[in-house]
Amino acid sequence: xxxxxxxxxxxxxxxxSTERARRPSDFTRPREARRGTACAFCAGxxxxxxxxxxxxxxxxxxxxxxxxxVRVVPNKFPALRIExxxxxxxxxxxxxxxxxxxxxxxxxxxxxxxxxxxLTPKQIEGVLWAYRERLVDLQKDPRFRYILIFKNHGADxxxxxxxxxxxLIALPIIPLYVAEELxxxxxxxxxxxxxxxxxxxxxxxxxxxxxxxxxxxxxxxxPFAPRFPFETWILPKRHGEAFERSTEREYRNLAxxxxxxxxxxxxxxxxxxxxxxxxxxxxxxxxxxxxxWHLEIMPKLTKVAGFEWGTGFYINPTPPEDAARFLRxxxxxxx
Amino acid sequence: xxxxxxxxxxxxxxxxSTERARRPSDFTRPREARRGTACAFCAGxxxxxxxxxxxxxxxxxxxxxxxxxVRVVPNKFPALRIExxxxxxxxxxxxxxxxxxxxxxxxxxxxxxxxxxxLTPKQIEGVLWAYRERLVDLQKDPRFRYILIFKNHGADxxxxxxxxxxxLIALPIIPLYVAEELxxxxxxxxxxxxxxxxxxxxxxxxxxxxxxxxxxxxxxxxPFAPRFPFETWILPKRHGEAFERSTEREYRNLAxxxxxxxxxxxxxxxxxxxxxxxxxxxxxxxxxxxxxWHLEIMPKLTKVAGFEWGTGFYINPTPPEDAARFLRxxxxxxx
Numbered sequence: 001x002x003x004x005x006x007x008x009x010x011x012x013x014x015x016x017s018t019e020r021a022r023r024p025s026d027f028t029r030p031r032e033a034r035r036g037t038a039c040a041f042c043a044g045x046x047x048x049x050x051x052x053x054x055x056x057x058x059x060x061x062x063x064x065x066x067x068x069x070v071r072v073v074p075n076k077f078p079a080l081r082i083e084x085x086x087x088x089x090x091x092x093x094x095x096x097x098x099x100x101x102x103x104x105x106x107x108x109x110x111x112x113x114x115x116x117x118x119l120t121p122k123q124i125e126g127v128l129w130a131y132r133e134r135l136v137d138l139q140k141d142p143r144f145r146y147i148l149i150f151k152n153h154g155a156d157x158x159x160x161x162x163x164x165x166x167x168l169i170a171l172p173i174i175p176l177y178v179a180e181e182l183x184x185x186x187x188x189x190x191x192x193x194x195x196x197x198x199x200x201x202x203x204x205x206x207x208x209x210x211x212x213x214x215x216x217x218x219x220x221x222x223p224f225a226p227r228f229p230f231e232t233w234i235l236p237k238r239h240g241e242a243f244e245r246s247t248e249r250e251y252r253n254l255a256x257x258x259x260x261x262x263x264x265x266x267x268x269x270x271x272x273x274x275x276x277x278x279x280x281x282x283x284x285x286x287x288x289x290x291x292x293w294h295l296e297i298m299p300k301l302t303k304v305a306g307f308e309w310g311t312g313f314y315i316n317p318t319p320p321e322d323a324a325r326f327l328r329x330x331x332x333x334x335x
Numbered sequence: 336x337x338x339x340x341x342x343x344x345x346x347x348x349x350x351x352s353t354e355r356a357r358r359p360s361d362f363t364r365p366r367e368a369r370r371g372t373a374c375a376f377c378a379g380x381x382x383x384x385x386x387x388x389x390x391x392x393x394x395x396x397x398x399x400x401x402x403x404x405v406r407v408v409p410n411k412f413p414a415l416r417i418e419x420x421x422x423x424x425x426x427x428x429x430x431x432x433x434x435x436x437x438x439x440x441x442x443x444x445x446x447x448x449x450x451x452x453x454l455t456p457k458q459i460e461g462v463l464w465a466y467r468e469r470l471v472d473l474q475k476d477p478r479f480r481y482i483l484i485f486k487n488h489g490a491d492x493x494x495x496x497x498x499x500x501x502x503l504i505a506l507p508i509i510p511l512y513v514a515e516e517l518x519x520x521x522x523x524x525x526x527x528x529x530x531x532x533x534x535x536x537x538x539x540x541x542x543x544x545x546x547x548x549x550x551x552x553x554x555x556x557x558p559f560a561p562r563f564p565f566e567t568w569i570l571p572k573r574h575g576e577a578f579e580r581s582t583e584r585e586y587r588n589l590a591x592x593x594x595x596x597x598x599x600x601x602x603x604x605x606x607x608x609x610x611x612x613x614x615x616x617x618x619x620x621x622x623x624x625x626x627x628w629h630l631e632i633m634p635k636l637t638k639v640a641g642f643e644w645g646t647g648f649y650i651n652p653t654p655p656e657d658a659a660r661f662l663r664x665x666x667x668x669x670x
Contacts, residue, residue: 003654005560009523009531010515014560014649022564022652024661027636028605079642079650092538093531094559150641158640167642175646180345188344196344196428203427224429225340225349229357270363277645298644301362305493306485307414307502309633310612311510314349315414317357319338326359 002080002099004173013173015099017079036113041071041163043110049073053104054133056126069123070130071107072168078103079169086143086172102138102147102170106130107163115153115164117262117271125255127166131278132251134168135244139283144170146178146282149243154273157300174282181279182291189290197292198239210320212327213260217253220261222320222327228298229318230269232261232327235294241281243293258295265299267330273300337415337434339508348508350434352414371448376406376498378445384408388439389468391461404458405465406442407503413438414504421478421507437473437482437505441465442498450488450499452597452606460590462501466613467586469503470579474618479505481513481617484578489608492635509617516614517626524625532627533574545655547662548595552588555596557655557662563633564653565604567596567662570629576616578628593630600634602665608635 003016040048046064054072061067074082080101088097108116108127116124131149138147151166152159159165174182188196204210204221212232213220220234234257236250246254265272280293308314338351375383381399389407396402409417415436423432443451443462451459466484473482486501487494494500509517523531539545539556547555547567555569569592571585581589600607615628643649 007558007560008535009519010512011519012560012562012647012649014562014651016560016654017650017652018654023657024565024603024605027564027607092542093534094538146646148642148645150645152640156638158638169642171646171648175648177345177645177647180647184344184346199428200343203429207427223342225342225347225351227347227349229362230359268359270359272362275641275644277641279645296645303491303493304639305487306610306612307483307504309610310483310485310512310614310631311481311506312347312512312515313506313510314347315352316349317352319351319353322358 001084002078004086004097004099006095008093008095012176015079017099019077019079019081035162037162038112039161039163041105041107041110041161041165042112043068046071049105050076053137054130056130066110068110070109070126072130072134073105073107075103075105075167080171097172100143100172102141102144102168104134104168106134106149106166106168108165112163116151117259117266119259121252121255121259124259125251128251128255128258131166131168132244132246135280138168138170139244141170143172145284146171146174148175148178149278151274151276153275154300157273157275159273178279178282182281182285185290185292186288189288195239195290195292197235197294201235201237210324212264212324213257215253215257215260217250218257220257222324224320226316226320226323227314229301229316230265230299230323230327231316231320232265232297232323233294234258234261234297235292239289239292241285241287241289241291241293242283243278243280254295261297261327264327264330265297268326269299269301274298275300336419337413339421339432339434341430343428343430347511350414352434354412354414354416370497373447374496374498376440376442376445376496376500377447378403381406384440385411388472389465391465401445403445405444405461407465407469408440408442410438410440410502415506432507435478435507437476437479437503439469439503441469441484441501441503443500447498451486452594452601454594456587456590456594459594460587463586463590463593466501466503467579467581470615473503473505474579476505478507480619481506481509483510483513484613486609486611488610489635492608492610494608513614513617517616517620520627521623521625524623530574530625530627532570532629536570536572545659547599547659548592550588550592550595552585553592555592557659559655561651561655561658562649564636564651565600565634565658565662566651566655567600567632567658568629569593569596569632570627574624574627576620576622576624576626576628577618578613578615589630596632596662599662599665600632603661604634604636609633610635 055068056070080099086097147170210222276297281291390403391405415434421432482505545557611632616626
């Protein structure tokens, strides 16, 4: 059973993922993935994954058969386990609980050789709807306080499988970075009665120096104080706390904005490895007007090193104004 | 001039390091380092670095000449600049200030092909004394609130030069991770009138499950809730808030403990890339008995990915009890 453990000094929780327990030799002999080889996420091999929890099939076919466009399955090696109680307990100065949660994989296309940037806007929209359906379903489980949707693309960004996919982890604790955003936004709201993200979007649309692209419903921009070179956020223009309460038009427009950004990034940075995450209000939070969901994209270009691990400060060698200019000037057509 | 910028939502500061400003092509065409080639850190090439700020020479030779054992020079491409005022200013909802600070390199040996784990205890002790002297000197500058000593070993841990070295960055702000430790330790002390690190050392010495090694003055252990597989801390047994106020015997024994651990790690994990940092009380902090300096070592074995960047949670596939057992059972002789 995986465990959640809390650092007794700073209160940070970590997941000790015993289901993937690793011996030293697992680190020193890296797995070699054969590129371009069909895998368990490919069409026709549905029996090789755990049974699906969601799939979109235009022909109304049976579960775990072919003809799907997007398919969601439990992770075969989950970081957290779905069954059981948290059962928190102490051990001297230490705190632990069972590693209860959900860990699912969103297979974005049955095609092994496509990646998200190459999918049609309609296909990307399907991926976003899959995110939404899984969020709404998992939020019914009262054990889960937060559900993170994220994507690792490329081995250097932590993807262990080549076939394009996103992931979802449901947690029994609101994670630190989300809590910091919720608290920071609430504090700003308390002083000014305005959403900090709405103010940010207004200021960036006025100055344009960090703007990458703008559509009917979304703004793509490089944030003022980015941790990583070419870090980019996509924010809805309409104030909204939760991703899953977006409108149909917003999902359609977000699909366009995501594809547009990924293609610009691939042009400027030669298709780098990247991560993205969706930050959205937890289901149980009061809807007080202070928080604003958004998507954060981080190309993996530099190594995080001793200085960052020791301080929480980040050294970013590319001013976001420069990054935005390169991205703005780039072609967003498929490369 | 580099800039310090603050995220308007979570308050996190980043360094926009304009002195190293990078175009997209700098990321897409990685620098190739020729291995084993003499460099500006080698004996006899002292003129190729900025003038030294400290060096240990047994023969009392002139500055910037040969015959040194440890040498400290300003970083040629500093993340922060030593001259100037902070000059904080606002820009709408954003905050920035000049990137004032110090960035120095501690060259641990004149020998290009040695690494820290292969140095004699006496040589490692010299490196620790160099850390101490630079800390004491830089603490006299009232602009600097915190000085981090850290080491990146190996390209995957962020080292851009092969010749073994540590670094030191003096910051005008107490960084988040240090502030979290100071606050957490102070909170613990307020409730119990005891140092949390002293309690931790006591509990780990009693249980022994996460203990790696023990000497007269130091304990080497895998922490209960580590972010990374095989993460290890070295703590002084004697309560002390600041690294630079250690005794001569403690520096000697710490040199032994660091060398011992690095050799164990190299045996178990086949000489992995790694980072270490020294966490110590900032010079201006009240000495209230709550904080306890220590060294944190993080072998670089896994990729930090979307889940970690999105949550601040870490997934660690190796329980620290397993890591400690492998390290404890390993030979600490030179490999």
